[in-house]
Amino acid sequence: MNKIENLLKNKITEAVFSTFNIELEDDFVVIEIPKDSNNGDYSTNIAMKLTKSVKQKPSITANMLVEKLNETCEIAEKIEVAGVGFINFFIKSEVLAEIINTVIDAKDDYGKNNSGNNLKILVEYVSANPTGPLHCGHARGAAWGDVICRLLKKSGYDYLREYYINDAGNQIDMLGESIYGRYRQYYGLDFTIPADGYYGEDIIEITKEIIDDVGDNYLHSAKQEAVDFFKWEGRNRQLNRIKADLAYYGCHFDSWVSEKSIVDENRVEKALEKMISMNLTYQQDGAFWFKSTEYGDDKDRVLKKSDGFYTYLTPDIAYHQHKFERGYEKLVNLWGADHHGYVARMKAAMTALGHPKDALEVDLIQMVRLVEDGIEVKMSKRTGNAITIRELVDEVGLDAARYFFVCKAVDTHLDFDFTLAKSETNDNPVYYAQYAYARICSVLRQYPAEKLEHYSLLNCEKEIALLKHIGEFTSVVADAAKTRAPHKMCNYIQKLAQYFHSFYATNKICDENNIKLSKERLALVEAIRITLKNALDLIGVSSPERM
RNA sequence: GUCCACGUAGCUCAGCCGGAUAGAGCAUCCGCCUUCUAAGCGGACGGUCAGGGGUUCGAAUCCCUUCGUGGACGCCA
Numbered sequence: 001m002n003k004i005e006n007l008l009k010n011k012i013t014e015a016v017f018s019t020f021n022i023e024l025e026d027d028f029v030v031i032e033i034p035k036d037s038n039n040g041d042y043s044t045n046i047a048m049k050l051t052k053s054v055k056q057k058p059s060i061t062a063n064m065l066v067e068k069l070n071e072t073c074e075i076a077e078k079i080e081v082a083g084v085g086f087i088n089f090f091i092k093s094e095v096l097a098e099i100i101n102t103v104i105d106a107k108d109d110y111g112k113n114n115s116g117n118n119l120k121i122l123v124e125y126v127s128a129n130p131t132g133p134l135h136c137g138h139a140r141g142a143a144w145g146d147v148i149c150r151l152l153k154k155s156g157y158d159y160l161r162e163y164y165i166n167d168a169g170n171q172i173d174m175l176g177e178s179i180y181g182r183y184r185q186y187y188g189l190d191f192t193i194p195a196d197g198y199y200g201e202d203i204i205e206i207t208k209e210i211i212d213d214v215g216d217n218y219l220h221s222a223k224q225e226a227v228d229f230f231k232w233e234g235r236n237r238q239l240n241r242i243k244a245d246l247a248y249y250g251c252h253f254d255s256w257v258s259e260k261s262i263v264d265e266n267r268v269e270k271a272l273e274k275m276i277s278m279n280l281t282y283q284q285d286g287a288f289w290f291k292s293t294e295y296g297d298d299k300d301r302v303l304k305k306s307d308g309f310y311t312y313l314t315p316d317i318a319y320h321q322h323k324f325e326r327g328y329e330k331l332v333n334l335w336g337a338d339h340h341g342y343v344a345r346m347k348a349a350m351t352a353l354g355h356p357k358d359a360l361e362v363d364l365i366q367m368v369r370l371v372e373d374g375i376e377v378k379m380s381k382r383t384g385n386a387i388t389i390r391e392l393v394d395e396v397g398l399d400a401a402r403y404f405f406v407c408k409a410v411d412t413h414l415d416f417d418f419t420l421a422k423s424e425t426n427d428n429p430v431y432y433a434q435y436a437y438a439r440i441c442s443v444l445r446q447y448p449a450e451k452l453e454h455y456s457l458l459n460c461e462k463e464i465a466l467l468k469h470i471g472e473f474t475s476v477v478a479d480a481a482k483t484r485a486p487h488k489m490c491n492y493i494q495k496l497a498q499y500f501h502s503f504y505a506t507n508k509i510c511d512e513n514n515i516k517l518s519k520e521r522l523a524l525v526e527a528i529r530i531t532l533k534n535a536l537d538l539i540g541v542s543s544p545e546r547m
Numbered sequence: 548g549u550c551c552a553c554g555u556a557g558c559u560c561a562g563c564c565g566g567a568u569a570g571a572g573c574a575u576c577c578g579c580c581u582u583c584u585a586a587g588c589g590g591a592c593g594g595u596c597a598g599g600g601g602u603u604c605g606a607a608u609c610c611c612u613u614c615g616u617g618g619a620c621g622c623c624a
Contacts, residue, residue: 030566032566034567035567035568035569035570036567036568039567043567045566045567048566048604048605051604057604058604082567083566083567084566084567084604084605085604086566086567129624166624169623169624170623170624171624196623285622286622287622289622298549298550298620299620301622302621302622303622304622305622306622307622309622311621311622311623311624312623312624337552337617337618337619338618338619339619340550340551340552340618340619340620341550341551341618341619341620342619343551343619344550344551364551364552364618366552366553366617366618367617367618371559407560407561408559408560408561409560409561411552411553412552412553412554412560413553413616413617414559414560415558415559415560417559417573420559420572420573428586429571429572429573431586432572432586432587434586435584435586435587436587438584438586439583439584439586439587442583442584443583443584446583447583487560487561488561490561491561491562491571494561494571494572495571498571501587501588502587502588502589504583504584504587504588505579505585505587505588505589506588506589508582508583509583510583511583546584547584547586
C-alpha cells in the first residue's frame with residue numbers, strides 16, 4: 001500500500017466515522033485501481049460493504065461520504081459516485097508525480113518493504129536426489145524458489161534457502177552399485193547394474209573421473225567395501241555437478257542439509273522417541289505406526305518397519321523437526337507434484353509435534369512439458385535422456401529459461417514452448433521487457449535525467465498510468481512475497497513495459513520546444529528505469545542497456 | 548474405487564481473500580519508421596469463464612453436484 005492509498009484509506013475511515021459513527025477495522029477499507037481510468041485513479045467499494053450496517057442504498061451512503069471527503073481529501077481533484085455505489089477518486093497529477101522522487105531517491109532499494117516483519121522462514125526447494133543431473137522439472141522449482149527468496153529478502157523476511165540431500169536411503173545404495181558395475185565394465189570384467197539402478201551417461205562419466213583418481217584399487221577389494229566407497233564418491237560428485245548446474249542457472253543456496261547428517265546426529269531416533277513419548281504412535285504387526293489419521297491424514301503411517309528399518313517418512317519428520325529446532329517459525333517446501341500424497345502426512349506429523357497448523361506449507365510444482373513446434377519433446381536429441389537444466393540454458397539462454405518458468409503460476413501444468421523461448425525476435429515476451437529497458441537507457445544516454453523539485457506537467461493519460469503503476473510496485477512486491485507468487489512480478493513487468501512502449505510511441509520525451517516538460521519526462525523515465533531494473537532483478541532476469 | 552489439484556478466446560495463460568463492459572501474448576487480418584532503438588505502436592477478429600444448482604445488492608471468483616484432464620493412494624524412496 002503506497003502513500004496515496006494509505007492517505008485515502010485514512011480519509012475514508014474518518015469520513016465513515018464522522019458520518020455514521022462507525023469505527024472500521026484496519027483492513028475493512030479496500031482501495032483499488034479501476035481497470036478503466038474513466039472510473040478514477042483509485043476507487044473504493046466501501047459504500048457497498050456498509051450496506052448492511054447502515055441499512056440504506058449504497059449510492060446514498062456513497063454520496064454522504066463524498067460530501068465529507070470533498071472537504072477533507074485535498075489530494076483529490078475530483079471525487080465521484082459511480083455505478084451501484086463506487087466512490088472514485090481522481091488524484092491531482094502533481095501528487096501522483098511525487099512518486100518520481102521517491103523512486104529516484106531509493107534507487108536499488110525501491111520496492112523494499114518490511115511486510116515480512118523479520119519472520120524466520122526456511123524455504124526448501126529443488127532437493128533433487130544426488131543420483132543424476134537436474135532436469136527441466138527441477139528448473140521450474142529452482143527458478144520459482146529462487147524468486148520467492150528474492151521477494152522475501154526485499155520484503156524484510158529473515159529467510160534461508162535450503163537444499164535437502166537425500167543421501168541415506170536405498171537410492172544411494174543403487175548409485176553405489178551402478179558405479180561399481182560401470183567400474184568393472186571399464187576393466188572388461190563381468191558386471192551387473194541393478195534393475196532400479198542408474199543407467200545414465202553421467203554415471204559412466206563419474207566412473208571415469210573416479211578411475212582417474214583411484215585407478216583399479218577397488219577391483220580386488222570386497223564388493224561391499226567397493227560399493228560403499230563408490231556410493232559416497234558418487235554422491236559427492238553428483239552433488240558437485242548439481243551445484244555447478246544450479247550456479248549455471250543463477251541459483252545459490254545458503255544451506256545444504258544431508259539426510260545422512262540427520263541420521264548420524266541421531267535425530268531420527270530422537271524424533272521417534274519424542275513421538276512415542278507424546279503418545280502419537282502405536283505398535284502393530286511388529287512395526288511402529290504414527291496415528292496420522294488423528295491429524296488429517298487418510299491412513300496411519302509406518303515409522304519403523306518390522307525389520308527394524310525406518311521408512312522414508314521418519315528421517316523426513318526428523319529433518320523438519322530440526323528445521324523448527326533451528327528457530328524457523330515458518331517452513332515452505334517446494335515439492336514436485338508427484339509428492340502430492342505425501343503432503344498430508346508431513347503436515348500431520350508437524351501438527352502432532354505441536355507446531356501451528358500452517359507453520360509448514362507445501363507448494364506443489366506441477367509437471368513441465370517441453371513443446372517444440374507444437375510437438376512434445378520428451379528426450380534430448382543429443383543424449384536420448386531427459387533434457388537437463390544445463391542443456392535448457394544452453395538452448396534458450398538463462399533469461400528466457402528463468403522467465404518462462406517464473407511467469408506462470410506453478411499449480412498448473414506448464415507447456416514450455418521451446419520454439420518461442422529460443423526465438424530472439426519480437427515474439428518472445430522476455431525481450432519485450434528487456435527491450436523497454438534498453439530503449440530507456442538509450443534515451444537517458446543521450447539526455448541525462450535530473451531530479452526536479454516539483455512536477456506539474458505530467459498529466460497525459462499515459463503518464464498518469466505510468467505514475468500509478470510505478471507507485472504500485474512496493475505493494476506488488478510485498479503481495480508477491482506473501483502469497484509466494486513470483487508470476488505476479490512478471491505480470492507487473494509486462495504491464496510496466498507495455499505502458500512505457502505505448503508512452504514512448506506517442507510522446508516525444510525530449511522536445512526542444514518544451515524544455516520544462518522534457519525535463520519532467522526524463523525524470524519520469526529515470527524512475528521507470530529504476531523500477532523496471534528492480535523488478536527484473538527480482539525475477540533474476542538481466543537488464544541489458546543495449547539490445 | 549478413495550483423496551487432491553486443475554478446467555477462462557483457435558493455442559499458451561493472467562484475473563480468483565466476491566465488485567463496474569472478463570484481460571494479455573501468440574495465431575489471423577488492417578494500418579504506422581524523414582522523428583529519442585519498429586525486438587516497437589495503434590486497430591479488427593475472437594468468450595455459455597466445462598455443464599447444472601445454491602449463497603446475495605452483486606459470482607470466473609465462495610458452497611454443492613455432474614462431467615472432463617492430470618496426479619497421489621507401499622512395512623518403496
